[in-house]
Amino acid sequence: MAEKKIVLPHHHGNNEDYIAGLIPENNVISAVSGALKQLGDPSRLRIFWFLNHVEECVINISAAVGMSSPAVSHHLKVLKEAGLIVSRRVGKEVYYKAADTELVHSLHKSIETVGKISCPSDLPEE
Numbered sequence: 001m002a003e004k005k006i007v008l009p010h011h012h013g014n015n016e017d018y019i020a021g022l023i024p025e026n027n028v029i030s031a032v033s034g035a036l037k038q039l040g041d042p043s044r045l046r047i048f049w050f051l052n053h054v055e056e057c058v059i060n061i062s063a064a065v066g067m068s069s070p071a072v073s074h075h076l077k078v079l080k081e082a083g084l085i086v087s088r089r090v091g092k093e094v095y096y097k098a099a100d101t102e103l104v105h106s107l108h109k110s111i112e113t114v115g116k117i118s119c120p121s122d123l124p125e126e
């Protein structure tokens with residue numbers, strides 16, 4: 001694929017070639033934008049954050065976040081399609097947890113940084 005050279009119209013004595021090359025590819029931006037959009041819903045954000053610390057079934061997630069199972073199921077489907085969580089079936093039960101990706105780890109830490117909350121995973125075991 002041929003790289004399209006970006007030329008900045010104004011010259012301020014900076015390295016314009018370097019600056020123009022900083023803009024990420026559209027597919028990268030789309031992936032990040034899509035993930036952030038899915039987490040723009042407070043309920044989904046709460047479920048996503050919860051699943052960064054535990055692997056749980058729909059019933060227990062519903063009880064933990066105080067929402068109905070159908071509502072939680074809907075959010076889980078969206079989060080899974082966005083690649084933010086994964087599921088595992090054991091018999092009749094399906095368990096959900098955060099995907100083990102760099103993006104998910106980064107979003108997990110971002111939520112805790114922005115929300116000024118401690119990561120339960122960093123606390124010493126009882």
Ligand SMILES: [Zn+2]
Nearest residue numbers: 052119120121
């Ligand atoms: Zn955490």
